[in-house]
Every structure is written in C-alpha cells, then in structure tokens.
Amino acid sequence: MASGPLPGFRDFYPPEYSERAFVIQTWRDVACRYAFVEYDGPPLEPLELYTRKSGDEIVAQLYNFTDKGGRDVSLRPEMTPTLARMVAARANALRKPVRWFSVPQLFRYERQQKGRLREHFQLNVDILGEADVTADAELLAVAIDIVRAFGLTRDDVVARVSDRRLWHDRFVGNGVAASQLPQLFAVIDKIERSPRDVTLERLSTMGLGSRAIDEILAFVQRKSVDEFIDAFAGAAGMQDRVRELRRYRAYLQALGVLDFVVVDTTIVRGLAYYTGIVFELFDARGELRAICGGGRYDNLLESLGGVPMPALGFGMGDVVLTELLRARGRLPAAGASLDFWVAGSDEALLPQVMMIATRLRAGGRSVEYALRGQALGRQLKSAAAAGAQRVVIVRPDLVDQGEAVIKTLADGREERVRLDDWLDAA
Amino acid sequence: MASGPLPGFRDFYPPEYSERAFVIQTWRDVACRYAFVEYDGPPLEPLELYTRKSGDEIVAQLYNFTDKGGRDVSLRPEMTPTLARMVAARANALRKPVRWFSVPQLFRYERQQKGRLREHFQLNVDILGEADVTADAELLAVAIDIVRAFGLTRDDVVARVSDRRLWHDRFVGNGVAASQLPQLFAVIDKIERSPRDVTLERLSTMGLGSRAIDEILAFVQRKSVDEFIDAFAGAAGMQDRVRELRRYRAYLQALGVLDFVVVDTTIVRGLAYYTGIVFELFDARGELRAICGGGRYDNLLESLGGVPMPALGFGMGDVVLTELLRARGRLPAAGASLDFWVAGSDEALLPQVMMIATRLRAGGRSVEYALRGQALGRQLKSAAAAGAQRVVIVRPDLVDQGEAVIKTLADGREERVRLDDWLDAA
Numbered sequence: 001m002a003s004g005p006l007p008g009f010r011d012f013y014p015p016e017y018s019e020r021a022f023v024i025q026t027w028r029d030v031a032c033r034y035a036f037v038e039y040d041g042p043p044l045e046p047l048e049l050y051t052r053k054s055g056d057e058i059v060a061q062l063y064n065f066t067d068k069g070g071r072d073v074s075l076r077p078e079m080t081p082t083l084a085r086m087v088a089a090r091a092n093a094l095r096k097p098v099r100w101f102s103v104p105q106l107f108r109y110e111r112q113q114k115g116r117l118r119e120h121f122q123l124n125v126d127i128l129g130e131a132d133v134t135a136d137a138e139l140l141a142v143a144i145d146i147v148r149a150f151g152l153t154r155d156d157v158v159a160r161v162s163d164r165r166l167w168h169d170r171f172v173g174n175g176v177a178a179s180q181l182p183q184l185f186a187v188i189d190k191i192e193r194s195p196r197d198v199t200l201e202r203l204s205t206m207g208l209g210s211r212a213i214d215e216i217l218a219f220v221q222r223k224s225v226d227e228f229i230d231a232f233a234g235a236a237g238m239q240d241r242v243r244e245l246r247r248y249r250a251y252l253q254a255l256g257v258l259d260f261v262v263v264d265t266t267i268v269r270g271l272a273y274y275t276g277i278v279f280e281l282f283d284a285r286g287e288l289r290a291i292c293g294g295g296r297y298d299n300l301l302e303s304l305g306g307v308p309m310p311a312l313g314f315g316m317g318d319v320v321l322t323e324l325l326r327a328r329g330r331l332p333a334a335g336a337s338l339d340f341w342v343a344g345s346d347e348a349l350l351p352q353v354m355m356i357a358t359r360l361r362a363g364g365r366s367v368e369y370a371l372r373g374q375a376l377g378r379q380l381k382s383a384a385a386a387g388a389q390r391v392v393i394v395r396p397d398l399v400d401q402g403e404a405v406i407k408t409l410a411d412g413r414e415e416r417v418r419l420d421d422w423l424d425a426a
Numbered sequence: 427m428a429s430g431p432l433p434g435f436r437d438f439y440p441p442e443y444s445e446r447a448f449v450i451q452t453w454r455d456v457a458c459r460y461a462f463v464e465y466d467g468p469p470l471e472p473l474e475l476y477t478r479k480s481g482d483e484i485v486a487q488l489y490n491f492t493d494k495g496g497r498d499v500s501l502r503p504e505m506t507p508t509l510a511r512m513v514a515a516r517a518n519a520l521r522k523p524v525r526w527f528s529v530p531q532l533f534r535y536e537r538q539q540k541g542r543l544r545e546h547f548q549l550n551v552d553i554l555g556e557a558d559v560t561a562d563a564e565l566l567a568v569a570i571d572i573v574r575a576f577g578l579t580r581d582d583v584v585a586r587v588s589d590r591r592l593w594h595d596r597f598v599g600n601g602v603a604a605s606q607l608p609q610l611f612a613v614i615d616k617i618e619r620s621p622r623d624v625t626l627e628r629l630s631t632m633g634l635g636s637r638a639i640d641e642i643l644a645f646v647q648r649k650s651v652d653e654f655i656d657a658f659a660g661a662a663g664m665q666d667r668v669r670e671l672r673r674y675r676a677y678l679q680a681l682g683v684l685d686f687v688v689v690d691t692t693i694v695r696g697l698a699y700y701t702g703i704v705f706e707l708f709d710a711r712g713e714l715r716a717i718c719g720g721g722r723y724d725n726l727l728e729s730l731g732g733v734p735m736p737a738l739g740f741g742m743g744d745v746v747l748t749e750l751l752r753a754r755g756r757l758p759a760a761g762a763s764l765d766f767w768v769a770g771s772d773e774a775l776l777p778q779v780m781m782i783a784t785r786l787r788a789g790g791r792s793v794e795y796a797l798r799g800q801a802l803g804r805q806l807k808s809a810a811a812a813g814a815q816r817v818v819i820v821r822p823d824l825v826d827q828g829e830a831v832i833k834t835l836a837d838g839r840e841e842r843v844r845l846d847d848w849l850d851a852a
Contacts, residue, residue: 003511003514003515004511004515005467005468006468006470006472006497009468009470010468011465011466011467011468011512012465012466012467013465013512013516014463014464014526017464017465018463018464021464029790033790033792033793034787034793035764035792035793035794037440037443037444038440038443038444039437039438039439039440040437040438041431041437041438042435042436043469043531043545044432044435044489044501044533045431045432063493065491065492066491067489067491067535068535069433071432073432085429085430086437086439088429089429089430089437090439095811095812097797099794105469107470109493109494119468119469127797130797134797135797137780138797141784145787250777251776251777253777254776254777254778254779254780254784255780255781255783255784256781336463338461350560350677350680351676351677351679351680352680354563354677354680355680355682357681358567358680358681361459361460361571362682365459366458366459366461367459367460367461368460368461368525371523371556371558371560371561371564372556372560382521385521386461386521
C-alpha cells in the first residue's frame with residue numbers, strides 16, 4: 001500500500017501545518033498593512049499561458065499534461081502569467097495602481113534530485129500601473145518588512161539590489177559594445193563562484209581592454225547605496241541611473257528599510273523579462289539559496305495579456321524561509337494549544353460535560369473532552385497532551401450544588417467555583 | 427490570447443477571494459473551538475489511492491493523468507484517502523481520538539455541464555479512533571455550529587440523519603429478506619421524486635406484502651428524533667438502534683443542536699462505505715443541493731491504510747454554502763477596507779508621507795498612499811475608492827510646525843493634530 005506522498009510532495013501533519021500557517025499568516029498580515037489585497041487563480045492553467053512567456057524550453061520543467069478534453073494544461077509553476085491574464089481581462093475596471101498579493105502553491109516537474117521539492121508555497125506581491133521608482137521602493141519595503149515581522153534583522157538578511165541598465169549605461173560606449181552585453185552578463189553571473197584569474201581570462205577573451213576590465217572589477221564590488229552613488233555619480237553615462245538611485249535611496253530610508261540594502265551588480269541573470277531594478281533577499285551568512293526575488297517587468301503584461309502596463313513584483317517561497325527561521329529560532333514552539341478540557345469523573349456526567357463544553361465554545365474558547373467514560377487521571381493526561389490550559393472537573397458530589405473544580409495545568413492550582421457564574425465570566 | 431481560466435475553474439478577484447476567505451475562516455474558527463487541528467496533504471496523489479477505495483469506475487470522474495515519470499496520478503477528488511494514508515503512517519504515535527480538519531481544494535473531471543465546476547474547496551472534519559455514538563453527536567454538532575456561526579438558523583438549515591442499520595433491523599426478518607435490501611434502497615432512494623403509486627408498484631414488484639409496504643411508507647416519514655424514538659421504541663428488532671438513538675439525542679441536546687435535526691430514513695444511498703449514522707445538511711427550503719454530508723465509516727481506514735480504526739467525518743463544500751449565504755444575506759458586504767490613506771499636497775512631501783505610512787504600518791495599521799505626486803482632491807477620491815477610514819493630510823505649511831490634518835471620510839470631519847503625538851497614540 002502507498003504509505004507516503006508522491007516524490008517531491010509534502011504531507012503537512014498538524015505540527016508542519018502549523019509552521020506553514022504561521023509563515024503564510026505573517027505574509028498576509030504584512031501585505032495587508034501595505035494595503036495589498038489578496039486574489040487567487042486556478043492551480044491548473046492552459047500550458048500556452050507559460051510557453052507564451054518563457055518559450056517551449058520551459059515545458060521540460062513543468063508539471064504539464066494533456067487533459068481528458070485534449071487540452072494541453074499545466075499545474076501552475078509561477079503566478080505572474082495568471083496575474084497578467086486576470087488583470088488584462090479587467091484592465092479598465094481596476095483602480096490603479098493595482099496592489100495585489102497571492103499565496104499560491106506552485107509546481108515544477110524537474111529531474112528528481114534528492115530532497116528537491118516539486119511543490120512549494122510562494123507569496124507573490126505585485127504593483128501594476130506605476131512606472132515610478134516610488135513603487136520599486138514600496139515593493140522592496142514589503143519584502144524587507146516581512147522578514148522583519150518574523151523577527152529577523154539586518155544581521156540575518158541582506159537585500160541585494162541591481163539593475164541591468166546600470167551595466168548598459170556604465171559600459172556601453174565605454175569599452176563594451178552593446179552586442180557584447182549578453183556575453184559579459186554570462187561572465188558576471190559566474191564571478192562569485194570563479195577564481196579571479198579565470199574571470200580575468202574570460203574578460204580578456206571577450207576582447208575587452210585592461211581599463212574596461214579594471215572598471216568592471218570595481219563595478220562588481222558590493223556597496224551600500226550611498227557608496228555606490230558616491231563612486232559613480234561622476235562616471236560618464238550614469239547620470240540618469242544615479243538620479244533614480246538617489247530617489248530610490250531616499251524612499252527606502254523614509255520606509256525604514258535602507259539599512260538592509262546593498263547594491264550588488266553581480267545579479268545580472270534573473271529572469272530575462274526584468275526591465276529595471278531587481279532585488280534578491282539572502283540570509284546574511286550566505287548559506288542558503290535566495291529567500292525572495294523580484295523586480296520591475298514593464299513589458300510583460302503587454303506581451304502576456306495584451307495590455308501595456310508598467311509592473312513590478314516579487315516572489316517569496318516557504319521552503320528556504322522556513323529553513324532560515326528554524327536556524328535562527330524564529331519559528332513558534334510546536335505543540336497543540338487548547339483553552340479548556342472538560343473532564344467528568346463518571347460516564348453518566350457526559351451530558352453535563354457536553355453542556356459545559358458547548359457554553360465555553362459559544363464564547364469562542366477551544367474545548368475538548370473525552371468522548372467516553374474514563375478515569376479522571378487518564379483524562380488529565382489527555383488534557384496535558386492536548387496542550388490544555390485549564391481543566392473543568394465535573395464531579396457528582398459537586399454537580400448537584402451547581403459547582404465544579406477548575407484546575408490550571410501549568411501550576412496544578414485548583415479552584416472550586418459556582419459553575420454558572422464562572423461560565424458567564426469565562 | 428487566453429482570457430479566462432480553464433472550463434470549470436474559478437478566478438478569485440479580490441471581491442470573490444474575500445468571500446472565499448470569509449467562508450474558510452469561519453470554518454477554521456469553529457473547527458478550532460471544537461479542538462480539531464488542521465492538516466493538509468498534496469493536491470496530487472497516486473491514482474491507486476482512489477481506485478483502491480472506489481474501484482476503477484471512479485477514474486471516469488477524476489482529473490487523472492500519467493506524469494513524466496510514468497506514474498498514474500490524480501488531482502485529489504476527495505480528502506479521505508489522503509487522511510487514511512497519513513494516519514496509517516503514524517497510527518501508533520497519534521493521540522486518540524484523532525480530531526483533524528483540513529480545507530483542501532478538490533478536483534473532478536466530469537462531463538462538462540453548463541456552469542458545473544471542476545474544482546471546489548471543501549472543509550473536511552474527521553474523528554478517528556472512537557466507536558461510540560458520543561463521537562457521532564460531537565461531529566454533527568460541529569457541522570451545525572458552523573452554519574450557526576454564519577448566522578443561519580433552524581429556519582434556514584435542517585440536518586437529516588439516517589442509518590442503513592435502521593432499515594436492516596426494522597425490516598429484515600419482518601417482511602424483507604436481507605438479500606432484498608439493495609433493491610429496497612434503490613426504491614427508497616427515488617421515493618422523494620416519485621409519485622406514490624409508482625413507489626407502491628415498485629415495492630409490490632419486489633414481492634413485498636401489503637403490511638410490510640405500509641410499514642415502509644410509515645418508516646420513511648420525516649420525524650424529529652423524539653417522534654422517531656416514540657414511533658419505533660416498541661417495534662421488533664429495533665431495541666439496539668433505539669437505545670443508541672436515545673443517547674445520540676441526549677448528546678445532541680447537551681451540545682445545543684438537537685432542534686436542527688430530523689430523522690429521514692430516505693437517505694440510504696450515500697457512499698457505500700458508511701457503516702453507521704449518516705447525515706446531510708440542507709437548506710430548509712429544499713432549493714439547493716446538500717450543504718454538507720458525512721457519517722461513520724468504521725471499515726475504511728483498514729481497507730485503505732491497513733490500520734483498523736473506527737472513524738467518522740463530514741465534508742462541506744464552499745459552492746452551495748456560499749450560494750445559500752448570499753441568498754440569506756449572510757455574506758459580509760463587499761468592498762475594500764483600509765485604516766489610513768496618507769496624502770501629501772506636494773510631490774516633494776513623498777518622503778514625509780512614506781515616513782508616516784511606515785509608522786502607522788509598524789503599529790499594525792493598513793496604509794496606502796499615492797506612489798506619485800497628485801492633486802489632493804484626486805488622492806481623496808482614491809482614498810475613498812480604497813475604502814480608507816481616515817486620511818492623513820500632509821501640507822507644506824503644517825509640516826514645518828510638525829502638524830497634519832486627519833480627515834474622517836465617513837463624515838468629512840477634519841482635525842488638526844501634532845503629528846508625533848498623534849502617531850504615538852494612533
């Protein structure tokens with residue numbers, strides 16, 4: 001008999017579900033504070049929605065199939081195409097900027113690697129209809145405020161910001177031809193994992209001069225936004241970018257997140273559709289994969305949905321984030337919690353036990369009781385295992401006087417109460 | 427370009443999402459009060475998990491396919507097989523009775539009918555490991571308390587309770603052979619939609635005597651639990667069932683839900699795997715399909731997961747329920763809500779606007795502001811469209827004195843405040 005889930009899928013027993021719910025609830029709380037509203041689409045979409053954005057090569061990574069009606073469909077690998085489809089269908093009716101978020105479960109069918117998941121949950125936050133850098137700052141602030149809401153600090157998480165236009169404006173016409181940019185990006189993308197002489201060799205092979213190579217190596221040094229502006233404010237071709245960065249910096253500061261941010265121009269790959277500022281959140285020790293990635297994709301809505309609209313957004317998955325939260329001790333303690341257990345010392349008292357449970361539940365309390373007659377000691381053990389705060393003990397000698405005993409499990413304290421009064425107040 | 431979801435799938439724009447979230451949150455609140463804990467499984471499972479329970483004929487209704495690894499898989503059509511698989515895998519470690527709930531999205535691929543959905547969300551509540559009728563009462567109480575939490579009353583919803591064993595004990599050896607029961611159930615299943623003479627003809631054709639037929643027609647009259655007990659307490663063979671019903675009745679009364687319940691022996695079909703008391707919740711006017719259905723399935727865990735464990739549970743879908751809530755005016759008013767809009771009368775004030783937004787958000791408030799310079803009048807319109815309660819108006823002449831104007835949108839009242847003090851208190 002099948003005893004586990006399919007490879008790459010997770011069962012969420014109550015302890016794991018509770019961690020998942022904690023992460024998702026925190027996402028929702030912060031997104032709502034930033035005035036984003038939640039939407040959702042179907043977990044299954046026409047395959048064409050994804051190939052239109054990413055080309056046919058994406059199909060190798062999709063959980064796609066042909067359905068019984070002969071339609072080529074796919075479990076959603078990402079949310080943006082659904083977002084583009086939905087916004088395009090009501091583009092005129094929606095108030096701009098559109099500030100939407102969603103928490104879809106996403107699916108990939110990649111070659112199975114040990115421990116690699118084929119599904120995860122991902123927060124998606126998007127702003128549509130605003131081209132200004134104010135929106136870029138607001139979006140990054142949401143991502144950073146989320147990690148802060150989990151109790152993580154700038155010692156735990158760093159936001160690495162980049163923009164391919166920085167490369168274009170700094171180097172095209174200044175030692176690099178526009179046609180060389182894709183090749184240059186391929187070298188830069190590997191620079192962190194490559195020895196310096198290999199990188200030098202690669203840049204030389206491209207035919208770049210030694211001055212351009214020196215400037216490239218200075219350009220990829222990670223800097224604070226201020227340092228970056230100071231270093232390149234006077235550089236040829238950089239006026240537009242520096243002016244934008246100055247405003248971005250001022251807004252990030254006003255939004256209280258600037259100290260999480262560095263400029264890191266080695267982030268050049270990402271998804272090909274980004275058109276402006278991009279960012280990634282990493283654990284500051286650099287031990288894990290990215291926690292979050294996003295940026296501006298001003299052309300995507302037009303190409304996917306036929307409606308031209310500037311746009312930007314990010315995705316934050318549950319897997320790496322939960323790993324980091326666990327490592328930093330930021331997940332809530334596991335274990336059930338229950339307001340009350342009601343224990344009857346005699347099976348004949350079950351209706352009384354149920355009536356008490358019902359009154360407490362009607363007041364919004366969570367209440368459990370034994371569904372059969374059991375020794376009081378055993379019920380107290382069950383109450384403790386269920387994480388009950390207090391136990392209402394119903395005994396025949398007390399019931400007739402309208403009384404019961406309230407036992408607090410943490411300290412064992414017992415209190416005899418008039419039941420009606422106590423229930424009214426509980 | 428694809429402009430809509432696949433046939434039978436729903437897009438949840440923010441207004442629809444908000445209704446879905448309201449329904450699911452109410453489910454969760456009540457299930458938690460009854461001390462059920464949430465779990466989830468994968469939306470995709472091995473096909474065999476479903477054919478093992480329901481036979482190969484179920485495949486015609488499933489959203490199944492062969493994945494790229496050659497596995498026969500299916501989008502989940504129901505939650506119980508996943509529950510059985512998960513509980514069986516940890517049967518010894520789990521505290522009994524297991525009280526679990528889940529809110530999966532479920533999928534069916536049936537012949538497409540106009541307006542028929544291929545997915546829906548369904549609350550699943552199950553108790554595993556308790557054979558006594560106390561558990562049957564507790565389970566029905568959860569279902570009824572949920573509809574009550576939505577503001578529905580016994581004028582809106584009725585719980586129809588039945589048990590195939592009632593038929594067995596009343597009629598086998600009393601005019602009906604055990605081998606005739608399946609045929610009898612087929613007639614009874616159609617009785618509500620059939621003219622009386624057609625039913626009589628069908629019962630006669632079975633070879634039943636006129637006394638048995640009279641008794642059958644009396645047996646199918648819908649009754650309160652008390653009326654049912656009164657009518658059949660003295661009938662041959664009914665002692666066990668009546669004794670159980672008396673306890674069931676006492677517990678339902680103690681749990682405060684008895685007045686929603688009728689005995690309706692015409693509910694005989696259901697899923698073949700039920701072994702005891704079953705129930706369905708309907709709108710009292712009988713205009714809609716069932717809101718909820720469930721009952722006891724004591725043999726299923728052993729047949730699915732190899733672990734013998736008495737069990738019972740119900741499923742409540744979002745579609746019919748939401749229809750009923752809409753018809754009875756029990757859905758919350760649509761429309762966004764926002765605590766604050768911060769409006770600057772000048773683009774140069776954007777950093778101040780952002781700082782104010784940030785402080786309010788840090789206090790847990792939801793806050794939006796215009797991401798570009800706009801006339802104040804236009805911002806006030808946006809604030810109203812966003813459902814803002816209050817607008818913080820930032821003006822150059824006030825900023826220098828550390829002041830701002832707070833405008834309440836409902837009544838237009840404006841108040842000039844010292845910003846720092848007001849923010850500390852807000």
